[in-house]
Amino acid sequence: MNVIVHRVAEFLKRFPPFSFLSKEVLEKVAASVQVRYLEKGETLFRQGQPAEPHFYILKEGAIILTESLQNHEEIRDQCDEGDVFGVLALLGKRPYVLSAKVEENSLVYAIPVTVFEEILENNSRVALYFAAGFASGQVVIRQDLSEGQKARGIFKNESRDHSLMIFSDQSEIKFSEKVLTCCPEQSIQEAAALMAEKQVSSIVVCREDLKPLGIITDKDFRSKVVAKGIPLETPTSKIMSTPVLTMRRDASFSDLYLTMIKNRLHHLILTEDGTDQSQVCGILSDHDVLLSMGNSPAVLIHGLMNTLDLKEMRLIRDQAEQMLRYYLENELTMDFVASVMTEVNDIIIKQALRIAENSLSDEDPALKKIPFCFLSLGSEGREEQLLRTDQDNALVYGDVPEALADQAQAYFLKLGTAMVEVLLACGFASCPGDIMASNPKWVQPMSKWKEYFSEWIIRPTEEAILSATIFFDFRPIAGNLGLGETLSLHIYEEIQKKKIFLNFLAKNAMMNPPPLGFFKDFVAEKSGEHKNEFDIKSRAMMPLADLARLLVLSHGVIGVNNTFKRFDRLAELEPNYEALFKQAAKAYEILMRTRALEGLRNQSSGRFIKPESLGKLERQLLKNTFSPITELQSIVKVRFQLDYFQQ
Template identity: 40%
Template sequence: MQNTISDRIADFLKKYPPFSYLQLEELQAFTPEITIVYKEKDSIVFERDSKPHLFFYVVHQGAIGLIRKEDGIILDICDEGDIFGLRPLMANENYRLQAKAQEETILYAIPISLFKPIVKQNMDVGSFLVESFASNTRNPYSNTHKGQLLGDSVQFNPNNTGSRLLDVQPVEFSTKITSAKPGTAIQTIAKKMSKKGIGAMLIEKDGLPVGIITDKDFRNKVVTGIVPITAKAKVVMSSPVITYPTNLTITQAQMAMMKSGISHLVLTQDGTPNTKAIGILSKHDIMLSLGNNPSVLVKATRRCKHVDELAPIKKGVMNLLKGYLEQNIPMSLTSKIISELNDACTKQVIRLSLKQMDTPPPVDFAWLAMGSQGRSEQLLHTDQDNALLFASVSEAQMKVTRDYFLRLAKLITKGLHEIGYAFCPADMMASNPKWCLSIDEFKRATSKWITNPGPDEVLLSAIFFDYNIVYGNKELTDDLSSHIFATVAHYPMFLTHLASGALQNPSPSGFFRKFLLEQDGAHKDFFDLKRRALMPLIDAARVLILSHQVKGISNTWQRYEKLALLEPNNAELYLSCSYASKALLKFRTRQGLLHNDSGRYISLEKLNKEERMKLKRTFSSIKDIQEVLAVRFMTSIVR
């Protein structure tokens, strides 16, 4: 007899992560063991420091507050579909917070003994719990808790990335399937293939794939006279058809073709011939996907003789980025590879621009990427932020030298615009004389910002101080960096102003964790992911790393990882900020690719439960790091 209550529980859980990653049959296997718990308002589910129950909980209706008992502060509110009380069970430790019903609440108590094997076996479930863990800990992005979650740590080996990434890089395939029935004349099929310019024809019966005819079949069976041209498709086709799921990687596709000695794979809904065909994958498709491999793209970049030849390579970089996100490659590795490819394109634009100049550069120079590109965090096509730094020259040579580099900078910024990098609306580009300066001029400018830090100077510092050399003489940038750090050391009050500026970004959430949306303008009722979530973390990392006089690290999460080493007492917070900054950048990148924009403004209505949950999990890290800035740099004295 069917257990209707158990079925209703399974149907409910299936709507929410991480249960949504499981098949309904998998859920139904353990839902009969789930207990339904009713809690009146203000009743306690568990107390702090108490031993963990044999269950963790999912909120069916109502709300559960996770409370820091010493001061009664509600650190988290778990509502419909949220999980709580799981981490202590996985980590074998007592509860760290009190769980209290904020209203009448119905809970599902799930036995940990049934769920733990699922976490171990299902990568998607484990990844979700690592990334957005709704447990009784204030900081779900804690590196310590993340490590304790599964009892195992999965490491991604960054060595030999060229071949390693082929193991995870998805292959693009054609979804435009041309099919015929087994009784169709092969002459008809040949004419249709020729007209459409395709190399394979899928043979289907009752909507399911039963065979495939390729150019090779015509050459080997028909042209040789083995099979007459009047024969039917079922005589010539290769059958049974070899099928695979759609999430094949390049390596898997290559191995499948080599194993069976074929040139086409049929991709179906479940990877078997028993479901509808989704696409056909050819050797040509694999070659195109190989063309999006990082090492291949870098070589192709260096071979470009004209700027317009770089545009399709940039498209290949975007395809690579999409694939890495789909395969859940660690953000640190994804960012590193995409940033190096972006830098390779910029370098080639500079080389091609230099060739257009009448003479070689009069003195050494360095091209600086600023902002997100300087931090190696520019994954999408955003606008340009760059500067050109050249060696000192005499007063008599200054005008001629500056004119040369301004002409060069205009060629470079124009070339970058042509391949997809929009001009900076604020004109913070090397083609602007304000950002095309000698080393001495940049030293004077940065000294002014540091010693007289008004709002404009703080804003300029926040953008410029994330610079990274892309092309040219590194000694020039090293000299400038040494000057900046020495000046900051003599004027520590600048850090207070910089910290105060970092606290100007509005809070991401209001009372009870509600998202704070834009109130007016073109993006009214949208969530500003950049200003409310990413920038507070980026700005805080910049201030803190400057205060420690650490040179050569501009990437946000690398700054936090360095800070964790420098301040062991705050390592937990810094590592959580590192993790949160990567999670937010991944989220923004996915949204940007999905909507073909910068990913900055998010419509919450278009986010599912899992996406909203993951986004909210970063907010506690933002709040905590801003509290550190306010206290450490006494920002109240400059407000």
């Protein structure tokens, strides 16, 4: 008998949630297990049947979970070795909502609920496993993907770099609560003396009520006082940097740090309510940040901003990818990760422009005065390009007199081509469809771009819709950003004139139905280089990105390109579907993380995944992300009358 219990325990400990149990508890569970042999064609339990006092784990064989609908029966899940199912007896104590049918002769272990209830109450990891919906057949209207992502991080066996965990716990960042201040009437000599006495690198200029007016740093004394020979009796108000950027002291560290990165701040003033209309209560310096963390994107960004050497830029971007790996493996929020990587990519593009302009220094000065803007498209346009996947970009420039048209086209094509070559040198792949600023078709004056966009909206052919899904996610990065804003307004104005365009866009958003089965049933590539691999981009990410774009356009929202931020905005606009949109946002974040990790593991784009390479929890979490896609597509089908529209 002890031999049998030992064998059952050995099997159970290979699979979650049993793998989270101590040896003693596991043996207690194993001793209570009932072994059941089931023949092909049998039904273990039926939909609507009262829950039994057991739940099950499949030892060997094949069992499918089905749902009886009005006129037919649909397979909802397919259990493989180690899958836990029939858990409603444990969790909900209500009738089964699915039937368990035996596809081939099978062996299952039945585990009494009474034995497991105490474990569920005392073991948070086990409770989280079930709360995250990782057990087969736990039908929840909307899976809690946040819990699932949390569970995956907790359950991982890999070693973790805890030096990076500061991003999820502000208490680990140390900032100065004793802020050196002075009045705007005090002289710069007095301010310098105070800084020297306290041995600090900054002083905040405040009103009498300690509300901040400006800040003076060591750099200001070098560049504004010494270099320009300003008299030392000059009031501090004359050299202070103002207005100041402030934030709440209790803001999350990721928000504080991203604010410093994006605004190139060496010091960030903290106030009681986050505005300059309340008292100063702290100051965060980049030195504080560097002392608090082992890997700093600020260091990489500083390096990029201070070099035009292509080899060095490539090396820094390589380092950023290693930083990305740390962030992903430590489960940092995707909002933070995407923002940091976007900032790194944007700096590279801006440096590429500097390099390109230097290479064209001998060109006609009149051409250099024409306003232009470099646009990122696709994933970089949506602030979602974590890996160096292929480029998608374009260039728009101001309209010029006809006599200058050919010269302007030639100049900006040279500029765009030079920028694309810099990005290639930094490791960003060439676009297979040649949608880059090195292609004359995508280097055009404003009037031509408006013509393109209007044509796609007025005559939404299949090719036009494909172009719209790529180009309508553009984001202005370098040059005159106002040109990009003008194009955005043009898109929304044209759609208002012909709203039927949204129906065509909706039809396109339904082109990639999500794979709803377990990985055994996933829609894999049937031939070619990626045969039997799962295309996470086209099967999972594109449907969500297309749906978010469609719905945001239908609401006329301007300036929100990122997919999960679009869903967050939609949750505000449509409170009836708030929970669904929040789940869709979380699903997209999980898909982004999964693809990036796959790419880093295999030195690829991460687009094609071998299902067998993923662990059980990864497979189950990925499967859960498809639920919001199905629900959103159902809503879109009705909202845009696609049944009628397709006739």
